[in-house]
Amino acid sequence: MHTLLSSYDPVMYSRILTGLTLAFHIIFATIGVGVPLMIGLAEWMGIRRNDEHYMLMARRWARGFVITVAVGVVTGTAIGLQLSLLWPSFMRVAGQSIALPLFMETFAFFFEAIFLGIYLYTWDRFKKKTTHLWLLIPVVIGSSASAAFITIVNAFMNAPAGVTVKDGKIIDISPFGAMLSPAMPTKVSHVLVTAYLTCAFVLAAISAWSLLKGRNHIYYKKALKLTMVASCVFLLASAVIGDLSGKFLAKYQPEKLAAMEWHFDTTTEAPLVLGGILTDNNEIKYGLKIPYALSILAHGLPHAEVTGLNDIPADEQPPLYIHYLFDLKMGFVALMVLIAGSFMVLLWRRRERVFENKWILRGIILAAPLAMMTIEHGWIFSEVGRQPWLLRGIMRTSEGATVSDHVDTMLYVFAALYVVLAFSSVTVLIRMFRSNRAEDEIAAKGIEGGSEL
Amino acid sequence: MSIEVLGITVLWTFLFGYLIIASIDFGAGFFSYYSTITGKRHLINNIIERYLSPVWEVTNVFLVFFFVGIVGFFPDTAYYYGTALLVPGSIAVILLALRGSYYAFNTYGVNKNNRFYMLLYGASGLLIPAALSTVMTISEGGYIEVNNAGKVTFLVRKLFTSTYSWSVVLLALVSVLYISAMFLSYYADRANDRGAFEVVRKYALAWSGPTILCSLLVFFAIRGHNAEHFDRMTAHAPLFVLSFACFLVALYHVWTRKRLGLSFIFVMLQFGFAFYGYGSAHLPYILYPYLTIHDNFTSQPMAIALVSVFILGLLLLIPSLYLLLRLFLFDTKYVQGKRGK
Numbered sequence: 001m002h003t004l005l006s007s008y009d010p011v012m013y014s015r016i017l018t019g020l021t022l023a024f025h026i027i028f029a030t031i032g033v034g035v036p037l038m039i040g041l042a043e044w045m046g047i048r049r050n051d052e053h054y055m056l057m058a059r060r061w062a063r064g065f066v067i068t069v070a071v072g073v074v075t076g077t078a079i080g081l082q083l084s085l086l087w088p089s090f091m092r093v094a095g096q097s098i099a100l101p102l103f104m105e106t107f108a109f110f111f112e113a114i115f116l117g118i119y120l121y122t123w124d125r126f127k128k129k130t131t132h133l134w135l136l137i138p139v140v141i142g143s144s145a146s147a148a149f150i151t152i153v154n155a156f157m158n159a160p161a162g163v164t165v166k167d168g169k170i171i172d173i174s175p176f177g178a179m180l181s182p183a184m185p186t187k188v189s190h191v192l193v194t195a196y197l198t199c200a201f202v203l204a205a206i207s208a209w210s211l212l213k214g215r216n217h218i219y220y221k222k223a224l225k226l227t228m229v230a231s232c233v234f235l236l237a238s239a240v241i242g243d244l245s246g247k248f249l250a251k252y253q254p255e256k257l258a259a260m261e262w263h264f265d266t267t268t269e270a271p272l273v274l275g276g277i278l279t280d281n282n283e284i285k286y287g288l289k290i291p292y293a294l295s296i297l298a299h300g301l302p303h304a305e306v307t308g309l310n311d312i313p314a315d316e317q318p319p320l321y322i323h324y325l326f327d328l329k330m331g332f333v334a335l336m337v338l339i340a341g342s343f344m345v346l347l348w349r350r351r352e353r354v355f356e357n358k359w360i361l362r363g364i365i366l367a368a369p370l371a372m373m374t375i376e377h378g379w380i381f382s383e384v385g386r387q388p389w390l391l392r393g394i395m396r397t398s399e400g401a402t403v404s405d406h407v408d409t410m411l412y413v414f415a416a417l418y419v420v421l422a423f424s425s426v427t428v429l430i431r432m433f434r435s436n437r438a439e440d441e442i443a444a445k446g447i448e449g450g451s452e453l
Numbered sequence: 454m455s456i457e458v459l460g461i462t463v464l465w466t467f468l469f470g471y472l473i474i475a476s477i478d479f480g481a482g483f484f485s486y487y488s489t490i491t492g493k494r495h496l497i498n499n500i501i502e503r504y505l506s507p508v509w510e511v512t513n514v515f516l517v518f519f520f521v522g523i524v525g526f527f528p529d530t531a532y533y534y535g536t537a538l539l540v541p542g543s544i545a546v547i548l549l550a551l552r553g554s555y556y557a558f559n560t561y562g563v564n565k566n567n568r569f570y571m572l573l574y575g576a577s578g579l580l581i582p583a584a585l586s587t588v589m590t591i592s593e594g595g596y597i598e599v600n601n602a603g604k605v606t607f608l609v610r611k612l613f614t615s616t617y618s619w620s621v622v623l624l625a626l627v628s629v630l631y632i633s634a635m636f637l638s639y640y641a642d643r644a645n646d647r648g649a650f651e652v653v654r655k656y657a658l659a660w661s662g663p664t665i666l667c668s669l670l671v672f673f674a675i676r677g678h679n680a681e682h683f684d685r686m687t688a689h690a691p692l693f694v695l696s697f698a699c700f701l702v703a704l705y706h707v708w709t710r711k712r713l714g715l716s717f718i719f720v721m722l723q724f725g726f727a728f729y730g731y732g733s734a735h736l737p738y739i740l741y742p743y744l745t746i747h748d749n750f751t752s753q754p755m756a757i758a759l760v761s762v763f764i765l766g767l768l769l770l771i772p773s774l775y776l777l778l779r780l781f782l783f784d785t786k787y788v789q790g791k792r793g794k
Contacts, residue, residue, distance in 0.1 A: 070557030095528025
């Protein structure tokens with residue numbers, strides 16, 4: 001037992017360190033992808049309605065955004081290098097097969113970085129207001145394209161395409177074909193839309209917080225309405241894409257679907273298990289079984305056959321705990337639907353009163369961390385669900401990791417780094433907005449906004 | 454030009470881009486902190502801030518571009534360097550992360566000119582180039598051992614006790630300070646800020662001598678470490694002579710306080726000739742003696758795809774970079790601080 005505990009396993013430490021870096025980076029990456037779009041929406045509204053409140057909204061969001069971008073850039077650089085440092089054997093194979101989207105990502109990032117620098121320093125530089133808004137378009141395109149390219153790499157890991165494999169080795173490669181993995185369309189659209197959704201919720205939560213504190217300026221109401229309406233649109237889009245993802249899994253990664261739904265035997269008319277716990281001999285207790293639902297989810301037909309774990313070799317089955325991750329994630333989604341739905345109903349029925357409803361405001365504040373947690377859970381679920389593979393069917397996770405010493409020490413050092421960065425960035429952001437509240441800035445600058453919500 | 458030479462040339466060019474713009478950034482961080490201690494901060498801080506603010510994010514991209522590109526063109530580098538460089542690579546990443554984020558916290562946050570932030574910013578400006586320069590040292594061979602089973606070991610002790618390794622670190626440090634001071638002289642002159650100009654001009658002159666001395670030191674240290682590389686470098690001797698000539702031209706202009714834009718172009722040429730001279734003599738090895746650009750090149754279809762994407766990417770980037778420079782470097786009003794944000 002003692003030797004077991006003290007033995008150093010670089011694979012395990014590499015997995016934990018990569019997971020830690022990504023878990024931290026994904027927060028800032030999500031903000032980096034979604035917030036530019038929201039800033040653009042606000043500035044566009046400001047120009048369209050000729051309302052200075054929206055222009056200020058864009059500026060204030062952009063000010064906070066820079067801080068998160070900085071952390072996103074440096075942690076993105078960290079994961080970029082860690083891929084080679086922790087997974088050298090994997091990157092050797094990835095370099096041969098899926099280097100193209102990684103390369104494209106740096107271009108997209110480059111493009112975004114240049115225009116973000118320009119955008120931030122040219123608020124009052126042009127005569128026509130739309131010129132400044134145009135400068136944001138490359139930022140929005142660049143950040144979304146970055147996310148898309150990185151997700152394409154991940155899609156390839158889940159469902160390799162464009163390569164010919166012989167005896168577990170890649171022998172023939174089509175660089176563009178590798179980008180068109182069957183997992184790509186659903187994954188990319190899911191990542192993008194949920195990033196937009198999360199950012200809309202995060203920004204909504206900030207306005208809701210101010211309103212809840214009794215700061216009833218119309219600026220916050222405008223911000224809340226804009227962000228919540230956007231949230232509803234993105235929420236609907238994520239639901240549709242989420243359903244398509246289930247159908248993709250059934251076709252290309254049946255083992256992931258079977259493990260996440262605890263579907264042990266291949267059957268037709270498969271039921272969907274909600275919640276529940278698994279006993280030691282793989283019996284489901286306390287779960288809620290919805291008849292036909294898994295067949296519908298997987299193939300759109302109640303009588304369709306769904307592959308069970310009995311048809312997957314034992315050493316290729318993902319861990320069964322991903323069921324909990326997935327159900328937790330869906331629980332978060334249900335809560336978000338409830339919150340956004342209630343807001344829309346109240347806005348429609350009672351108009352102004354919705355901005356005073358404390359429960360709605362509290363719900364919106366809750367929705368922001370929920371949305372971020374959903375992203376984290378969804379991502380961990382997807383990565384763990386690919387195990388034991390690193391590149392599905394080609395390379396196992398244990399074959400891709402480094403054999404170096406000191407991965408454990410690096411893990412502790414990076415953990416400390418992320419704690420420091422998280423603490424500092426949150427402190428800086430809070431101070432920034434506390435010391436300069438929107439209503440104070442409006443008064444100080446003598447801004448006159450429209451009265452229309 | 455074969456496609457593998459084209460590939461390494463593209464990557465080398467991006468590394469050169471990083472060398473120049475990151476040096477400006479790193480050196481500026483050090484000078485910014487140094488001027489606080491010597492009480493000259495009020496003189497030079499404005500120009501440093503005005504230049505760095507819009508471009509800091511772009512700096513990092515050059516580095517990312519290089520290491521993503523090299524894995525694409527030469528996938529085996531990921532395996533060798535990745536295994537060997539876990540510790541030094543991680544240290545460099547941590548320093549870059551602290552530097553980048555604290556720069557943003559200091560510049561955009563409320564608590565400006567926090568002493569601790571400034572120290573981090575200044576110190577990392579010297580430590581990062583020192584850490585990154587060791588990769589160049591390692592590429593000369595002798596610090597990585599590969600056993601029969603293909604296991605890669607990094608000989609840390611050997612790296613830390615080697616003269617060659619320390620001479621490269623020294624050259625990296627003084628070059629950073631020299632390049633940065635030369636650029637800031639140009640920028641201060643453009644901004645018409647005489648006070649700042651006189652300060653940074655002194656820095657530039659002070660670091661010019663050490664730069665040449667350290668270059669010579671590395672030149673001779675490499676003879677002891679990798680004689681084969683040294684021989685090929687002497688075959689490229691005209692490039693190094695040109696580099697020295699460019700140094701003299703650049704120095705002359707700063708000395709006489711005339712045509713500082715031209716002077717900085719010559720600084721870039723000085724480093725350009727030396728960097729490409731060193732690089733072409735290094736070929737065909739990427740890691741002596743294990744990796745060469747020929748044996749460890751990616752597949753033909755991937756190489757063609759990467760080059761095509763690179764060309765398309767450049768068509769997008771060059772106009773964008775030009776716009777950035779036009780707005781913040783060539784726009785006299787902005788440089789002089791006469792434009793609102």
